[in-house]
Amino acid sequence: MKRIVSVSLGSSRRDHSFETEFMGVKFHIERIGTDGDWNRAIDLIRELDGKVDAFGMGGIDLYVYIAGKRYVIKDARRLMNEARKTPMLDGSGLKNTLERKCIMDIQRDGIMDLKGKRVLMVCAVDRFGMAEAFEEIGARLTLGDFIYTVGVPIPMHSLRTLRILGSVAAPFIVNMPFDKLYPTGKEQDVIIPKHSKYYYLADVLAGDFLYIRRYLPEKLNGQVIITNTTTREDMQMLKKRGISKVITTTPDMGGRSFGTNVIEAIMVTLMGRPIDKITPADYFSMLQELNLKPGVVNLEEFSA
Known part of the structure; x- marks a missing residue:
């Protein structure tokens, strides 16, 4: 079973784990919030690096794109640089x-x-x-x-x-x-x-x-x-x-929707290729294959 861990700077109250299957491959997906504690996030990445198949970077983006130009968010590098063996995805590629x-x-x-x-x-x-x-x-x-x-x-x-x-x-x-x-x-x-x-x-x-x-x-x-x-x-x-x-x-996925960082981590794991070898066309092709559709919740009919 493949394991994806989203390490988030967000609240631990939003943590969630779920098992699912994509393209015949089983995944255990987990979101771990560090309550804004950068040191805890770094320690968690160091602990799991090389032991999981991909990281999601939650609660922060590595890049923002404006008119085709990419700008790196300085603080995000602190987290990305700690993942030395396991690929870390922030969702921006997707x-x-x-x-x-x-x-x-x-x-x-x-x-x-x-x-x-x-x-x-x-x-x-x-x-x-x-x-x-x-x-x-x-x-x-x-x-x-x-x-x-x-x-x-x-x-x-x-x-x-x-x-x-x-x-x-x-x-x-x-x-x-x-x-x-x-x-x-x-x-x-x-x-x-x-x-x-x-x-x-x-x-x-x-x-x-x-x-x-x-x-x-x-x-x-x-x-x-x-x-x-x-x-x-x-x-x-x-x-x-x-x-x-x-x-x-x-x-x-089990009562909540995950961020694009998790979906990108799943797709990169399925592709099995280095991140710098994956193009937007590759993402689009896999999206077509996965056939991911928007989730729709009518709140007039929603109950806890």
Whole structure:
């Protein structure tokens, strides 16, 4: 049995393990949160390095992509460098294919007509493929990268604007302490409604779940969330706050959806090739073979 361990800087309250099968290969998949403790995460990677088939890097991305250019998040290197024998995946190699495909599947399969819908992406630079797919379909985008990530109240409404402003800001942002950019540890359990008008105006809230959750208003009016890494407890909370439906870009695995870092780790394990030899076309081909479909939870029918 293949073993995948996602080492996350996030809360240990969100830990989960699950056994499943992909392409005839059995997998034990585990998420271990370190509550924002970098030293604990490093110790865990050192302990398991060479003993598991692949690591997922949870709660942090190694790269962000803007208009085809890759920017390395400085703090993420600290974790990546500790995995010397076992490949470590943060999901960035897969996001542009999996999440783009998910949006297209939602539209093509009639899950939801996204054309003309008002879509808030709290942070688009870590979901650039998803943002491009929304724009291609004809959704009306509000990109909250500057509002919610660095506290500058500038909403953007096109990827062209994000490309221009993002390419200027990215070299500085990726060198900031990561906990200033993204909630880690116990901070992931805290919800601080902020600039709520953009949530109220949206039909769809899309992107990283912890970003969406972090600033979620007390009561919304039937919005749909397109995201991943959701738990049953998250679904209960979202139902109480007025969300009507949750669509996950990764399938349900034992009561929760895992992040793209885990799906990428599974795919790299199945391919059995060095990471630097795997192309976006390889990911797309395997996605077609695995036939991963969006998960859909109608919260009006959801019960604990």
